[in-house]
Amino acid sequence: MRGGAFACRDGLLPPPHHDSGWDTMHLRDLPHPDPGVPDVRTGGAFLRWLCRRQLGGQLKALAWGLVNIGAIAASPLPVGLAVQAVVDRDGGRLLLAGGLILALGALIAAGDTMLHRAAVTNWITAVARMQQLLARKTTELGSVMTRRVAAGEIVTVSTGDLEKIGWFVEALSRFAAAALVTIGVSVALAFYQPELGILVAVAVPVLALAVLPLLPPATRRADAQREKAGQATELASDTVAGLRVLRGIGGEELFLGRYRSASQEVRKAAVRSARMWALISALQVLLPGLLLIAVVSYGARLALDGTIAVGDLVTLYSAVTFLLFPLRRFEEIAQAYSFAKPSAKRTARVLAQHRPAGGRTEDQATTPTGALHDPVSGLTAPAGRLTAVVCGDPDAAGRLAERLGGHPPQAGEDAGDGAGLSVVLGGAPLDDLPRDTARRAVLVQDKDPMLLSGTLGELLDVPASGRVGATDALAAAQCGDVLTALAQASVDDSGDPMHTYITERGRSLSGGQRQRLALARSLVTDPEVLVLDEPTSAVDAHTEARIADGLRTIRSGRTTVVFTSSPLLLDRAEQVVFLQEGKAVATAGHRELLCSHPAYRAVVTRETDPEPALSTGQIEETA
Known part of the structure; x- marks a missing residue:
């Protein structure tokens, strides 16, 4: 594996302000100190930008390619x-020819070694x-990325697509060298032996x-294969993530059957794609072979007629045989480009996702304080208070939570009348704000938080x-039973x-335990x-009540916004x-809203039809 094992350590670099294309990178220089700002308008634009960013490396590989392929192309002359x-029994010319062959052999070996080194470095x-x-x-988008781009597509981009784009970048310099040498050989043949040279130059x-x-049908078949592979990957990921639940309801065989079908x-799409590429490869062998037969037949008749010497016929035959080598490079670059173009399109689509909080106010170093206000919904969370938000649509609540964290709607999403408006914190x-400042200011925990593998201390x-x-955080999140369970599972004697290891995504824990650790x-x-x-959707009522008390205590003096419909959390909220x-239609205390707002009461109490206003005693009982 040429480069797939390379570990990327970037992600926190500020956006660069220049785009030099003459960088000649070495492996010791990785990771790039400045990966650049990509052109993500189209897949082709992204490929052109990528090649410009390492133009120096491409020119270096091209130079070594000319040395290697040029030496191969010159080999027919000494042969x-x-x-x-030998025909003329001239020993001096035979020694000269042998010396030239040795020199060209050394150039071929050196050129091939350095070309491979430069091309793979480019890859x-x-x-x-x-x-x-x-x-x-x-790093910029966080968990929002998987909501805007399918998880299967992200996996495809970060694995197979990078491989295919890298293949195109690697093959580009070899193709350019082969094309230049092929043109030179064809022109030289036309001058060397016009009868055969013109035939070869045209053919x-x-x-x-x-x-x-x-190529177009082959590309379409390859695209169909990659699309089906991405769908199968996403289905497998979803199945593995929900395997515990599937086993609980006896549905694992159903989903495994779906994955087998996918x-x-x-497999069928891969076979169809392979057949087309096999046909292309076969033509690349058949057609040059026919040309070689035609040249040898015609050249043999010229040699028998005495029009050309035997040595000239051998030179022509060797030159035409050499031309079969660059044709392989043409096939390689055509195949690499057909694979790289859709891969670049997908990569550009992922990289085009953005959060416009790169920082128009560069001098804002301190974290702003004050009320949090969303002009789109009209929601205002006063500074230093616990504000609960009730929304009957969970998806709308999730989008609002993202927006409060500085993630505005993307193009194509419904932004309503407030499109282009930013959430305001303390004015x-x-x-x-610069991205780091905005993140220090506002933290959003979604309803399905991720626990990375590692020890609890690392978490x-x-x-x-x-x-x-x-x-204090573990106590406020009511993680006492979680700590007991982890202590019993500790691998050391302490x-x-x-020190207890938590598996990937916290799968060794229950849903409520994962939720409480994420809250901590x-x-x-x-x-x-x-x-x-919804920070307490997976815990029981008694634990939820204690979490509500702990949350209000530990966040005293800090602004907290909780999206929930739980009466226990709502009753402890300050507003x-x-x-x-x-849109925000009502702001008050929980009990006041229960009494005065039928729609609110219907959401919180799960009523199907509005009922008359509750009495004070009924409100106390509901709360």
């Missing part, structure tokens, strides 16, 4: 000279650049272009203000739950504004905002 020297540096760009984009471009009509579709639009070792310790991690971070989306159709 023909040697044959003619690795291009893949490393794309890995850094994807890492930076992932070679025809042979090179003969497979072009087959994998068979991938400062989040879009105008809680996150950038934080230092005001809230891990012990019994310290902080958010509390340790202690941002100026903490946005929680409740009720949203309908994405």
